[in-house]
Amino acid sequence: MKAKIAIDVMGGDHGPVVTLAAAAQFLRVHPSVTLLLVGDETLVRSQMSAHGLVEGEHIQVVHAPEVVEMAESPAVALRTKKKSSMRVAVDCVRDGSAQAAVSAGNTGALMATAKFVLKTLPGIERPAICTALPSRKGHTHVLDLGANVECNADHLFQFAVMGSVLVEAYDDNPAPRVGLLNVGAESIKGNDTVKAASALLENGPINYIGFVEGDDIYKGDVDVVVCDGFVGNVALKTSEGLAKMITQFLREEFGRGLLSKLAAVLALPVLKRLKNRLDPGRYNGASFLGLQGIVIKSHGGADVSAFASALGVALREIEKDVPRRIDQRLGQLLNEKETA
Amino acid sequence: MKAKIAIDVMGGDHGPVVTLAAAAQFLRVHPSVTLLLVGDETLVRSQMSAHGLVEGEHIQVVHAPEVVEMAESPAVALRTKKKSSMRVAVDCVRDGSAQAAVSAGNTGALMATAKFVLKTLPGIERPAICTALPSRKGHTHVLDLGANVECNADHLFQFAVMGSVLVEAYDDNPAPRVGLLNVGAESIKGNDTVKAASALLENGPINYIGFVEGDDIYKGDVDVVVCDGFVGNVALKTSEGLAKMITQFLREEFGRGLLSKLAAVLALPVLKRLKNRLDPGRYNGASFLGLQGIVIKSHGGADVSAFASALGVALREIEKDVPRRIDQRLGQLLNEKETA
Numbered sequence: 001m002k003a004k005i006a007i008d009v010m011g012g013d014h015g016p017v018v019t020l021a022a023a024a025q026f027l028r029v030h031p032s033v034t035l036l037l038v039g040d041e042t043l044v045r046s047q048m049s050a051h052g053l054v055e056g057e058h059i060q061v062v063h064a065p066e067v068v069e070m071a072e073s074p075a076v077a078l079r080t081k082k083k084s085s086m087r088v089a090v091d092c093v094r095d096g097s098a099q100a101a102v103s104a105g106n107t108g109a110l111m112a113t114a115k116f117v118l119k120t121l122p123g124i125e126r127p128a129i130c131t132a133l134p135s136r137k138g139h140t141h142v143l144d145l146g147a148n149v150e151c152n153a154d155h156l157f158q159f160a161v162m163g164s165v166l167v168e169a170y171d172d173n174p175a176p177r178v179g180l181l182n183v184g185a186e187s188i189k190g191n192d193t194v195k196a197a198s199a200l201l202e203n204g205p206i207n208y209i210g211f212v213e214g215d216d217i218y219k220g221d222v223d224v225v226v227c228d229g230f231v232g233n234v235a236l237k238t239s240e241g242l243a244k245m246i247t248q249f250l251r252e253e254f255g256r257g258l259l260s261k262l263a264a265v266l267a268l269p270v271l272k273r274l275k276n277r278l279d280p281g282r283y284n285g286a287s288f289l290g291l292q293g294i295v296i297k298s299h300g301g302a303d304v305s306a307f308a309s310a311l312g313v314a315l316r317e318i319e320k321d322v323p324r325r326i327d328q329r330l331g332q333l334l335n336e337k338e339t340a
Numbered sequence: 341m342k343a344k345i346a347i348d349v350m351g352g353d354h355g356p357v358v359t360l361a362a363a364a365q366f367l368r369v370h371p372s373v374t375l376l377l378v379g380d381e382t383l384v385r386s387q388m389s390a391h392g393l394v395e396g397e398h399i400q401v402v403h404a405p406e407v408v409e410m411a412e413s414p415a416v417a418l419r420t421k422k423k424s425s426m427r428v429a430v431d432c433v434r435d436g437s438a439q440a441a442v443s444a445g446n447t448g449a450l451m452a453t454a455k456f457v458l459k460t461l462p463g464i465e466r467p468a469i470c471t472a473l474p475s476r477k478g479h480t481h482v483l484d485l486g487a488n489v490e491c492n493a494d495h496l497f498q499f500a501v502m503g504s505v506l507v508e509a510y511d512d513n514p515a516p517r518v519g520l521l522n523v524g525a526e527s528i529k530g531n532d533t534v535k536a537a538s539a540l541l542e543n544g545p546i547n548y549i550g551f552v553e554g555d556d557i558y559k560g561d562v563d564v565v566v567c568d569g570f571v572g573n574v575a576l577k578t579s580e581g582l583a584k585m586i587t588q589f590l591r592e593e594f595g596r597g598l599l600s601k602l603a604a605v606l607a608l609p610v611l612k613r614l615k616n617r618l619d620p621g622r623y624n625g626a627s628f629l630g631l632q633g634i635v636i637k638s639h640g641g642a643d644v645s646a647f648a649s650a651l652g653v654a655l656r657e658i659e660k661d662v663p664r665r666i667d668q669r670l671g672q673l674l675n676e677k678e679t680a
Contacts, residue, residue: 071526138587146523149531183486183573187410191489191570214574215581230531231574233523234554234567238575239582241555245476247584249617253610260610266603267610270593277589 002034003318005100005311006092008065009039010085013301016047019104022307024051029308033315036098038062038089062097064088070300074108079118086110090117092292100294100314102285104302110295111147111288118293121323123330126151127290128159129229129297130166132283133239137220141167141176144226145286146233153196156180156226157204158330160197162289163224164206165329169320176223179212181231186211193228205240205333243278247307281306285313293323342374343658345440345651346432349379350407350425352444353641354386358649359444362647364391367398369648371652373655377437378402378454391414402437404428410640414448418456430457435631440634440654442625444642450635451487458633461663463670466491467630468499469569469637470506472623473579477560481507484566485626486573491638493536496520496566497544498670500537502629503564504546505669511661512545516563519552520655521571526551533568625653633663 009019016039023035034057036045041063045055066084068077081087086105092098092114103110111127120127130143144162146157152158162176166178180198182190189211190198201208212222214235227235253293254264264271276282280299284306288295292316298310319325349359356379363375374397377384383404385395393399406424408417421427426445430453432438443450449469460467470483483503488495500518507516520538522530529551530538540546552574554560567575590611594604604611616622620639624646629637634657638650657663 134585136588149523149529181574183489183570190488214577214579215584218579218581218585227574230523231571234521234571235574235578236552238557238578239554240502241558242579242582243586244555245474246560246583246614246618248476250610251613253613253617254607254611256613259606263603263606263610265597267594267607269591270596270600270603270607272587273593274586275594277593 002032003315004034004098005102005318006036006062006089006098007102007311008039008085008089008103008105009037009044010105012298013070016044016297018302018304018307020044020048020051020053021304022311024053024106025304026308027312030315031058033059034058036062036089038058038064038092038093039085039102040065040150062088063093063227067087068105068109069241070106071319072106072109073108075113077106077109078112084268086111087117090114091293093295094118097325099318100296102298102310102314104298104300104307104310106255107146110297113289114295116287118291118295119163120290121292121327121330123160123334124290126155126158127288128162129286130163130289131286133217133236134278134283135218135220140217140220140222140225142217142225142227142232142235142290144232145236146229147288148229150230151193151228153193153200156193156197156228157200158290160202160224161206161329164224164327165326166287166289166322167223168310169322170316171223173223175207175327177209177223178224178226179216181225181227181235182211182213184211185213205329211269240280282309285310287313287317287322289326291323310320342372343444343655344374344376344438346376346378346429346438346444347403347651347653348429348441348443349377349384350404350445351562352647354395354637356384356646358377358642358647359394360384360388360391362651362663363546364393364646365644366651370655371398372664374398376400376402376429376432378404379425380405380431387647402432406443408449410444410446412449414446414452418444418452426446427453427457430454430635433635434458436629436679439658440636442636442638442650442654444638444640444647444650447486447637450637453630454628454633454635458631458635460481460630461632461667462629463672464498466495466498467628468502469626470503470629471626472559473576474618474623475558475560479623480557480560480562480565482557482565482572482575483629484569484572485576487567487628490524491533491568491571493540496533497540497629500541500548500564500566501544501546501669501673502666503566505542505559506627506629506662507563509662509665511563511655513563515547517549517561518546518564519549519556519562520565521565521567521575522551522553524551524642525553531540545669567672580620583620622649625652627657627662629666
């Protein structure tokens with residue numbers, strides 16, 4: 001089976017300038033993949049040649065005259081923009097012309113569209129958003145990052161199972177260590193929801209290691225960190241804010257005085273390597289888990305390399321057949337429940 | 341009135357080695373303050389001279405034979421350790437022999453003790469933990485950091501008022517900008533609790549600027565960030581973890597190859613300045629707000645300078661009469677409620 005990925009060309013802060021360039025960059029590395037470029041066909045066709053993209057076996061243009069705005073209400077977008085590039089890209093996954101859709105557009109609208117068009121897997125009440133963050137020893141997957149601001153213990157349990165299956169497949173890790181985010185590692189800590197979720201996970205079908213704390217995300221001793229979307233979103237954005245502040249402080253301090261500037265020149269390769277290790281672009285591409293199909297959300301402000309990373313996440317999930325694997329694991333759980 | 345601070349000498353990961361050295365360092369800068377050294381008197385007396393501490397007008401030893409362990413259950417500590425250095429330090433605030441207590445001990449036990457011994461201010465259901473974090477333009481106070489893992493809208497409203505009053509006094513800021521932590525700045529975002537709290541704050545007696553996101557903690561455009569203790573604890577610990585990881589990456593990258601090591605030598609003053617700007621020790625000293633008295637929690641692993649910073653926070657809150665100011669503001673609100 002050849003992988004086909006539908007790209008919402010118009011989505012994100014930069015639109016075609018970034019998405020088409022990223023498509024071209026991605027195809028040079030993965031020449032066997034087919035990319036469906038979804039957007040206004042006149043506009044897409046007029047801009048694609050500048051990126052060396054030529055229609056054919058590996059490049060198809062799919063017409064979608066409308067665009068979902070970044071600040072648009074998800075409900076309104078879903079109801080009124082049935083011909084948007086975002087919606088048509090997800091439609092391509094439903095009708096089988098692509099196995100994954102990638103968009104840098106409005107997160108809420110993309111989630112609403114994905115749920116409506118693709119539907120959730122049997123037994124899944126809430127899809128979750130999952131991404132990898134760098135850690136001292138590699139990376140850590142965290143979910144949910146904002147799809148569900150209120151969760152009960154069953155939801156957290158499902159997130160844990162979905163996150164584990166994703167990492168099993170994605171990182172070829174037979175038993176990812178799954179932790180539940182809490183305010184302390186002791187079992188008496190936390191609110192009722194995490195305590196109840198922990199009790200469920202103790203008897204769950206995954207390698208549950210218990211409660212973890214915020215700093216564990218970056219330590220590298222846990223592979224999947226599970227939390228509700230409110231907490232996950234705060235953790236993610238707090239991290240982004242701190243990383244930006246540290247970068248600014250570094251720039252300011254290296255710009256202070258001649259000696260510091262000299263040091264900066266010498267330290268440049270070091271700082272570049274540091275930036276590369278921390279680069280959120282490398283980890284760009286959040287998975288919507290729990291759907292009957294693959295949908296990957298790119299950061300709205302992603303640059304060309306970052307958007308290409310999101311396409312890479314989509315390809316890996318296609319190759320590893322992630323939704324089917326999640327469906328199988330959940331099916332086992334549902335069967336066990338029914339026979340219990 | 342001369343400021344008197346009771347120090348839990350035995351608390352924290354390092355105990356007297358740090359707390360006594362910090363007491364000496366603090367007294368050199370603030371010679372008019374009186375410090376009550378609370379701990380096993382034989383032990384305290386045997387160690388204080390090594391730090392140049394001599395009993396007299398500014399140094400008093402208060403005997404407390406027991407110690408609350410870092411991992412001890414707060415309920416057990418409260419019930420069984422009535423002669424602990426932590427408990428006796430807080431007792432000193434209640435009986436007026438000190439105006440503030442500072443401890444690097446077990447957070448849960450300190451909060452339980454403070455609530456039991458000092459009681460909350462009229463109208464306050466839950467005390468909160470508040471600390472300053474560095475921001476691009478100065479610092480940002482965040483609360484609650486973990487005292488209350490489940491909060492309703494009224495609790496968040498009270499945290500906002502208490503945080504505002506603290507910053508008004510502490511930073512001589514007549515109208516601190518207070519934001520409510522959420523997953524998006526738009527009013528439709530978030531869970532029911534933050535939406536209800538926001539509605540209360542719109543009509544509140546403080547400079548409420550609406551919802552803020554995790555990255556706003558570090559931007560410097562908000563002075564007080566309000567959230568429940570679960571979210572605040574995750575934000576704080578996630579930040580600690582990320583900062584440690586970046587520090588480790590910097591060390592690793594500067595140690596890679598001869599040129600990098602050379603650059604490191606030149607960059608050393610720059611990195612030291614960076615470290616100083618980010619140093620959590622500078623911001624050590626979390627306030628327990630909403631009590632009838634001042635209690636400051638130092639980080640358990642604080643070094644001498646960091647513990648001295650916590651003593652500085654205590655002194656500033658004494659000088660600014662923070663609990664009385666909070667009481668007055670809350671009293672106004674209660675009166676308004678009753679007459680409404």
